[in-house]
Each structure stands twice: as C-alpha cells, then as structure tokens.
Amino acid sequence: RNALVGGKYFDFDISNCMPCILSVIATKYNCDHPNLLYFVNNREGVYAETAELIKKIITDYDEKTTKKLFIKLVYGKKYNDVLREEYPDQMRGVPIVVIKILDDIKTEIEHITQVLKVTYPEFYIDCCKNKKVKNIKEKRFQDFNLDGSFLSKVVERYETNLMSTMIRYLCENTQLTTLEKTYHSKKSKIFGRVITYEYDGFKL
Numbered sequence: 001r002n003a004l005v006g007g008k009y010f011d012f013d014i015s016n017c018m019p020c021i022l023s024v025i026a027t028k029y030n031c032d033h034p035n036l037l038y039f040v041n042n043r044e045g046v047y048a049e050t051a052e053l054i055k056k057i058i059t060d061y062d063e064k065t066t067k068k069l070f071i072k073l074v075y076g077k078k079y080n081d082v083l084r085e086e087y088p089d090q091m092r093g094v095p096i097v098v099i100k101i102l103d104d105i106k107t108e109i110e111h112i113t114q115v116l117k118v119t120y121p122e123f124y125i126d127c128c129k130n131k132k133v134k135n136i137k138e139k140r141f142q143d144f145n146l147d148g149s150f151l152s153k154v155v156e157r158y159e160t161n162l163m164s165t166m167i168r169y170l171c172e173n174t175q176l177t178t179l180e181k182t183y184h185s186k187k188s189k190i191f192g193r194v195i196t197y198e199y200d201g202f203k204l
Contacts, residue, residue: 009196012202012204013198014159018071018200019040021159021162022109029115035105036108050070050099050102051066053097074151075151075152076148076151078106079102109151112151113150124150163197167195178194
C-alpha cells in the first residue's frame with residue numbers, strides 16, 4: 001500500500017479506537033468502567049506498567065506484544081493464553097500470571113457485553129449462527145469466542161457510523177477531498193471527491 005500511494009495520501013485514524021468506542025458505549029448504557037476509562041486516558045502508561053510486570057517472568061518480552069495483549073483482552077481472550085501463544089518456551093511451567101489492571105478491565109468488559117446482549121439480541125443470534133456454521137465447516141467443535149465476536153460486531157457498527165459521519169462531513173463541508181484534474185487535450189478541469197474508508201480511519 002505504501003509503495004503505491006506513499007507520499008500522496010495521508011492516513012487519519014482513531015487513536016486507541018476499540019477501547020475508546022467501547023468506553024462511549026459503556027457510558028451510554030450506564031455501565032461503570034473506571035479501569036477501562038483509565039486505560040483509555042493513560043494507554044502508554046498502562047502499556048509500560050504491564051510490560052514491566054511481564055518482564056519479571058519473561059525476560060526477553062517484546063513490548064510490542066502488549067498492544068496485542070490488550071486487543072485480545074478487549075475481545076474476550078485471556079491474557080495468559082496470549083502469553084503462552086507468543087512465548088511458549090518461556091511460559092512453560094509458569095503458573096498463572098496475575099495482572100490486576102487487566103483482570104479489572106476484563107471484568108468490566110464482561111459486564112458491558114452482557115448489557116449489550118439485551119440491547120442488540122439480533123447481533124448475538126447472528127453470532128450464534130456463525131458459530132454453528134463454523135463448527136460444521138471445520139468439522140470440529142473448537143472453542144469459539146462467541147462474546148468476543150458479538151462485541152466486535154457491536155463496536156464495528158458504532159465505528160462504521162462514526163467514520164461515515166466524518167467522511168460525509170469532510171465531503172460536504174470542506175474542500176479537503178476535492179481533486180482538481182486537467183485534461184491536456186480539452187484544457188478543462190473536473191472536480192472529484194477522493195477519500196477512502198480504511199478500517200478505523202480514512203486515507204485522504
């Protein structure tokens with residue numbers, strides 16, 4: 001992607017997107033989430049504290065793993081499982097790692113998820129159907145992260161609505177997306193809108 005459009009386009013995205021949107025949703029539905037909110041407002045500090053704790057057990061721990069750890073946690077995965085996947089040798093024989101802030105955030109997310117199941121039952125039913133289809137196709141009944149899949153679907157809806165509103169505003173109220181092009185043969189100019197929706201942001 002960068003090889004094709006590097007230097008010609010600029011990326012704009014929502015910083016710490018999923019936790020921020022989840023915090024907004026939690027506030028909307030009156031779910032207490034002080035630990036998630038603390039993480040949203042102090043992400044880098046929480047990353048650093050978490051990495052220091054893990055380094056006491058895994059000496060060659062790569063701090064880049066911390067972001068992955070939090071993303072997986074938000075979507076319902078246990079951080080101990082992530083550490084065992086990323087560092088199987090170092091974690092062999094190691095008892096369960098306890099990181100309080102992660103446990104507290106996980107508890108809050110679980111509560112938020114249960115509240116949202118009542119609000120968006122159609123999304124949960126759809127995820128249940130996907131679980132059944134996935135198990136049949138793969139011919140195995142492995143663990144399916146049902147709650148994580150459901151939460152992802154709800155957050156994705158908010159994210160899509162947010163990005164659509166932002167892109168519409170830029171197109172209708174600014175000239176930032178306007179492209180001016182000259183055809184040499186006709187010496188005429190045309191204007192078009194150039195903006196691309198991309199995950200939790202857009203390319204302009």
